[in-house]
Amino acid sequence: MRLEIDADIRRAESLPGAAYCDPSLHQAILDRVFVPSWQLAPEPTHPVVPFVLLPGALDEPLLMVRRGDQLHCLSNVCTHRGAVLCERACDPQTLRCRYHGRSFALDGRMIVLRSRPSSPPAVDVDREESAIIYLISAALCSAAFSTPAAVQSGAESIDRSF
Numbered sequence: 001m002r003l004e005i006d007a008d009i010r011r012a013e014s015l016p017g018a019a020y021c022d023p024s025l026h027q028a029i030l031d032r033v034f035v036p037s038w039q040l041a042p043e044p045t046h047p048v049v050p051f052v053l054l055p056g057a058l059d060e061p062l063l064m065v066r067r068g069d070q071l072h073c074l075s076n077v078c079t080h081r082g083a084v085l086c087e088r089a090c091d092p093q094t095l096r097c098r099y100h101g102r103s104f105a106l107d108g109r110m111i112v113l114r115s116r117p118s119s120p121p122a123v124d125v126d127r128e129e130s131a132i133i134y135l136i137s138a139a140l141c142s143a144a145f146s147t148p149a150a151v152q153s154g155a156e157s158i159d160r161s162f
Contacts, residue, residue, distance in 0.1 A: 001025045030057055034148070041073065041137065041144040046089035048106065050076050058148055062135065063095075065106050073137035073146040074108050085132075095132075108132035 001022045003015065019025055039053045044066040052059055061076035061084050076085050078097035085095040085104070094111060095104045103112035108131045137146040 034058060036147065038138070038145045038147050041146040043144050044071070044089075047091045048086055048095075049089045050084075050086045053146065053148065060148065062146065064137070064144060064146070067106060071137050071139055071144055072107065073135040075133040075135070077132075078102055079110070079132060104132050 001016075001019060001024065003019060003025075006012070034054060034057065039058070041053065041062075041064050042049055042051045044064045047066050049064045051062055051064060053062065063074045063076045063086055065072040065074060077083070078085055078099065080097065080102050081099050083097050083099045085097060086092070092106075095106070096102070096112075101112065102110060105111050110131050135146055135148060137144065139145070
């Protein structure tokens, strides 16, 4: 569905009824409006806090990580089999996948690659390719924000957004 909006506000009209239940329009709005924009994230009460930006819309499991004065937002999903890495707010030294033991530093780098703790490290795995996805995050006053846009070019600077 394509919506036409007149630049002259005096010619404003209500959206057609179909706009409110069109799944393709809903997805387009998520992709074009919410993914590249800044969303309020939880203020970390612990060094690592799991959360979802917009439950029911942007359901990717995420982590807000506080390291000193810095906030980082990471995907909360193991890059091997997609297991959630952290279920509750905590203060870990690393993040470890419960399925196969892959471990990640709190900046997203993969640091240990094992099937089981007793097995030898796997070979031929690119550690950079296997790092957790790092999302853009920022603090403004005392509020934390993040954007699902994985690269800066997809999101406006938080200073320009507010």
